[in-house]
Amino acid sequence: MASTSVSRVVQASPERVWQLVGGFHALPDWLPYIPQSTPREGGRVRRLRNSDGGTIVERMVEFNDQERHYSYAIVEAPFPVSGYLATLRVYAVRGEEGAAEVVWSGRFTPEGASEAEVVDLFTGIFSDGLDALDEAVAR
Known part of the structure; x- marks a missing residue:
């Protein structure tokens, strides 16, 4: 099993950051490459459409x-x-009321690709996502 984790400190309170990212179907609000999230099974499943028109289903x-x-x-x-x-977490930054640390981590078993390739793939996705979150919070 492989894993990766990316963290970023953003200049907003943990409450404000969680308000933006904490909804399971909120990805389109802060992640530009996911323009649509359709709830299924009472909201416990999301069917995501990416900017290329591809589909990802997550529970x-x-x-x-x-x-x-x-x-x-x-x-x-x-x-x-x-x-x-994967897990998305928002932490308070000790001594900084107006800052939050966001950690996006995941573990997985590579299939049809090397561990390094898959770790690089998800590290990039998480990093790009947290960059987008930082921009969304700044608006």
Whole structure:
């Protein structure tokens, strides 16, 4: 099993950041390459459409509003992995009221690609996503 984790400090309170990212179907609000999220199964599954028109289906595995994190598994996607489980967390930054640390991490088993290729793929996705979040918070 492989894993990766990316973190970023953004200049907004943890509450404000969580308000933006904490909704399981909120990706289109801050992630430009996911313009659509369609809820399924009472909202526990999201069918995402990416900017290329591709589809990704993800299932919420855990959600904790008070601790500001959720985890999800990929059900269907064009990625060369199985057993994908990722978590998005928002932390307070000690001593900085107007800052939050956001950590996006995932673990998965590569299939049809090397571990390094798949780690690079998801590290890039998480990093680009957190860059987009930083921009969205600044607006």
